[in-house]
Amino acid sequence: MASLESEFYQPLSEAIATGDETQIRAAAATFNAADLGDYVEANPGPDDGVRLLRALPVQQSARVFGYIGPTIQTVIADQLPTPDLAELVTAMSSDERADFFNILDEDRQHTLLQSLASKEREDLRRLAGFAAGTAGALMSSEYATIHTGMTASEAINLLRNTAPEKETIYHAYVIDSDQKLVGAVSLRDLITAMPGTPVDNLVATGLITARTDTPQEEVARLIARYDLLALPVVDHDQRLVGIVTYDDAMDVAEAEATEDIHKGATVGKLDTRLKNATPFSLYRSRVHWLVILVFANIFTGAGITYFEETISEHMALLFFMPLLVASAGNAGAQSATLMVRGMATGDVSAADWARLLGRETLVAGALGVTMAAAVMMVGILRAGPEIAAVVAITMIIVVMTGSLIGMLLPFLLDKLRIDPATASMPLITTIADVSGVLIYFSVATALLGLS
């Protein structure tokens, strides 16, 4: 792909190399903003990506800049004179502008604010003030509003005249004289209605809304669940303060899924695409949990040591240890994964635990019996009926223990306000390992005895 990619961008990089603005614009016209953003991200040098951004019309340049990750955005910002940067920032959409502003250091923020027009300055101050990960930080202020009392044709005219500044004009929000959100009308309804129809007859009320402090996962979930193009964000007085559009919700949903998947394997947050991550940032994202888990596994070692006598008398038991311990861990990981993902997608809620416990017991029991049957044969062939019985009994107990811990732990973590995705898998594997070893050798000591 590396070679395919350079081939894909060849006309662009050749045009950039000439340094001629007209040629660069012509070459860039055949690419999408997202693709141009990728190019600049991979080639942010002054004679490469930066030259491209400076050659493009500022609207296009701002769109491309919005597709670039935070690290490279700051690299580029450092190469631009403040007036050029201010012009670029002014042309960005308000939500991307606020995100960019928040990654700058204080000095740069101060200089930038001073060189912006007062309208953008106020807007930026307002949007940049919301905590990361909330609806306030995601929302844009480029929504279209119409007032109660207008007619359909007045509304269409208003939308037509303000269209260039808005993210979307296909849904306009209807507000009353106190700026409170009344409802929404779609452009579709406006243009299919008779021109003189009052907007009040067309407005859809009872909108799904978010508050500025609604978590971004919840925002993405609402947009996906109700198939919304945009979700209005209101303050505590029900006044409309912004909208979150579906494309931002898709980005949030993808980032959240990636983060949850990474957490499942104890990988910390990466603030860039995997391809561009530095060795150090990867090291940092991984070392933390690996070291914690090393020490957690000492308990398993201690469990084995405790039963040293039983083991040295029945060395054949060791053969089945990995298999039993792994089964407990695997069954636990399955249950925990189902629950954690179910909670993340809103499919399962905290109060469901009791209802799901019965089902889990049934499923885990059936799984335990199936697996006991599977290892029974191996046990008899390899170590005789006595050890086979120990292994089969242990299997049923550990699969059930692992499954029930895996199912219940995410609910417990949620109750303790710890994100279940972070800690579930390693905790479960470790608990399953320790309990697997203890159960196995306890059963063995009880049934086989010590001479």
Added chain:
Amino acid sequence: MASLESEFYQPLSEAIATGDETQIRAAAATFNAADLGDYVEANPGPDDGVRLLRALPVQQSARVFGYIGPTIQTVIADQLPTPDLAELVTAMSSDERADFFNILDEDRQHTLLQSLASKEREDLRRLAGFAAGTAGALMSSEYATIHTGMTASEAINLLRNTAPEKETIYHAYVIDSDQKLVGAVSLRDLITAMPGTPVDNLVATGLITARTDTPQEEVARLIARYDLLALPVVDHDQRLVGIVTYDDAMDVAEAEATEDIHKGATVGKLDTRLKNATPFSLYRSRVHWLVILVFANIFTGAGITYFEETISEHMALLFFMPLLVASAGNAGAQSATLMVRGMATGDVSAADWARLLGRETLVAGALGVTMAAAVMMVGILRAGPEIAAVVAITMIIVVMTGSLIGMLLPFLLDKLRIDPATASMPLITTIADVSGVLIYFSVATALLGLS
């Protein structure tokens, strides 16, 4: 939540209990289609969900029906007389109609086709023919088209008149006299242009398109990457045959992420929401891999047995075994998870493996050394310097081995056309377990010797 949920739906269930159509419609008017769909899914009985569906106006009923999962959809279909079902199906959007049609048995399909009007019949035959999981199966035929040569005002009038039948009129596709896709115009551009402007001057060409056989993950990725409202689908002659809208793409992206997360813990595909899954379907989705992994772990047991002599002479070695084996598995799971998710989101492509190998070696080496240092102390305190040295050396080797296997295996599976998400984790854990045991006791035998 169970009690919160019944409270939320209380006005609705009370209205349904009365059996009075006007009351039911009035109560349903305060709920969204998605919420009504959830209600019917949870209460599909003839005097409950089915009564609700039959009381609603058919357009609303069809929208609600579209939010219901396939299992309950068939349960409901079995309770409706064919003419009512045909009316409902006619009112559904074409993509949801085709999905529903595909889950019916052949007899029902046949009866249903016969009772549909010829337009819907042809449309259904065409859409239902595409393989599940492709753009063809996702696409809808309710898109708006305009022909080259029209003016802006003619185009607006056309859109206004056809609006009720279309999924979206905010993007209209421009086709030439051969039905070939030329480009798109947005309603925004049409209404802001002078009325007499030729559409040909407003059309955006070079659209991102999909083919009918493009996999659905790719479709979702394109829509997310380019922030599209809808993705046009063309046949091999570049003729426009359908569109996939952003809301379907969000559903696909969520379902794919859930499937990948489940696969990571060896859970098979569930065809319903977790909350509603039956014990048997959960058993079936989990038992397969659990049993396979039991047998895979026999290799680890065999590895231990092979070194029985070394172990019985140095029982202290057993204490460190779980810790070393788990570290190899954890490091491998981290690398594999990063790669599998990177490949799923299109962040990493198959040709990147060589470039990423160097970075992985560096990161894994650093992780191995850190963890060796961490266990060194424990080793000295617990078992003396000799065994501590064995443990530290083993740690570096197993963390590097695990990480490199975890990084490379997804690429290998991808090359063999096996979905890396399915098999990576269990394979890696098992390989890491076996290799961890072999490396550990080999190093121990070499350094400590046998008396």
